[in-house]
Amino acid sequence: MAELQAKLDDAMTQKNIVESEKQKYQDKLERAGKLVNGLAGENIRWSASVVNLKKEVLTVIGDCLLAAEFVSYIAPFTADFRFDLWKNQWIPNIKAKNIPITEGTTPMIILTNPSQIAQWKNEGLPEDPMSIENASVITSCTRWPLMIDPQLQGTNWLKGHVAASNSDDEDYEDIVRFS
Numbered sequence: 001m002a003e004l005q006a007k008l009d010d011a012m013t014q015k016n017i018v019e020s021e022k023q024k025y026q027d028k029l030e031r032a033g034k035l036v037n038g039l040a041g042e043n044i045r046w047s048a049s050v051v052n053l054k055k056e057v058l059t060v061i062g063d064c065l066l067a068a069e070f071v072s073y074i075a076p077f078t079a080d081f082r083f084d085l086w087k088n089q090w091i092p093n094i095k096a097k098n099i100p101i102t103e104g105t106t107p108m109i110i111l112t113n114p115s116q117i118a119q120w121k122n123e124g125l126p127e128d129p130m131s132i133e134n135a136s137v138i139t140s141c142t143r144w145p146l147m148i149d150p151q152l153q154g155t156n157w158l159k160g161h162v163a164a165s166n167s168d169d170e171d172y173e174d175i176v177r178f179s
Helices: 002-073 080-094 107-111 114-122 129-141 153-166 170-178
Strands: none
Touching: 002 080, 002 107, 002 129, 080 129, 107 129, 114 129, 129 153
């Protein structure tokens, strides 16, 4: 009887081990199913991204042209003149020359993104569109742009922005001396 009881105990132990492994593998299978379903959704998103990128490749020339015009020429003008210049003159001119450009684009969409604008605001940049446009010009230029800043708001932001990004750079000293 003791021998049969020992065999039963061994069989029950073996059964418990098998059942725990079964549960472990069922959990793994369930997680794998969730992963595969999640990746299937990513396939749809990636496919849509590929289609969008193919469209953007065609319009990158016009978008870059608009951004380059904006950065090169817009800085000294008033907000109304800026808007009229890029919206009513540059974009129609680009389209008239059959240069592909993204429909409904603006220089700000090309030059910045919402997280960059939020970072600038955290650094002390005023929230008005003119200041944001000026910041996009400043951060996109390889040379020093003209900046008319009677209230010194932009100058204060620029000092903080440059100090935060590269205080070891020689240009930082030039900015501090200039302002």
